[in-house]
Amino acid sequence: MTQQDINIEPSGDIKPQSSSNKTHKTFVWSALVVGLSHTFCCIIPGIFSLLALLSVFGFSIALPGWAASLHAITHSYELYIIGVSGVLLAVGWASLWYSRKHDCHETGCHHSTCQPRKRNVNKVLLFATGLFMINLGIYIAYHMPSTETASTEIIHNDHAHEHDHEH
Numbered sequence: 001m002t003q004q005d006i007n008i009e010p011s012g013d014i015k016p017q018s019s020s021n022k023t024h025k026t027f028v029w030s031a032l033v034v035g036l037s038h039t040f041c042c043i044i045p046g047i048f049s050l051l052a053l054l055s056v057f058g059f060s061i062a063l064p065g066w067a068a069s070l071h072a073i074t075h076s077y078e079l080y081i082i083g084v085s086g087v088l089l090a091v092g093w094a095s096l097w098y099s100r101k102h103d104c105h106e107t108g109c110h111h112s113t114c115q116p117r118k119r120n121v122n123k124v125l126l127f128a129t130g131l132f133m134i135n136l137g138i139y140i141a142y143h144m145p146s147t148e149t150a151s152t153e154i155i156h157n158d159h160a161h162e163h164d165h166e167h
Contacts, residue, residue: 048074082132082139085132085135089132092121092128093125096121099118
């Protein structure tokens with residue numbers, strides 16, 4: 001039996017770790033990963049977007065060069081980031097749903113109820129979902145049309161045609 005397979009109770013008793021406790025730890029780590037990844041997909045790009053918007057209106061200074069280049073890099077991976085964020089949010093909501101269906105007290109846990117923590121997780125997931133929806137809305141409203149326009153112009157300029165266009 002390894003150290004990871006045991007729990008030390010507050011009374012000092014050493015007990016084997018239950019499979020539900022291992023499942024709980026897995027869900028805690030997955031929630032942490034979801035939260036951290038959401039920081040990189042929505043919060044940091046959101047801060048850069050807000051700074052850029054404020055600088056346009058003269059409310060702040062222009063973005064420093066490193067921030068502008070990081071912002072440009074995030075745009076090149078934006079679809080992937082949005083997709084992964086959507087999947088991670090779905091995993092977070094599924095984990096919360098699973099935790100509501102399965103009470104760890106049924107499998108022998110002796111700690112206090114998890115309901116306050118589940119309510120906090122629900123609030124965090126609602127906030128993360130709101131940020132995700134805002135990010136998705138901004139992408140659809142501002143970035144998606146420019147991507148379609150750029151690809152249409154490239155296709156139009158590359159195809160062979162005999163009529164003249166003024167560019």
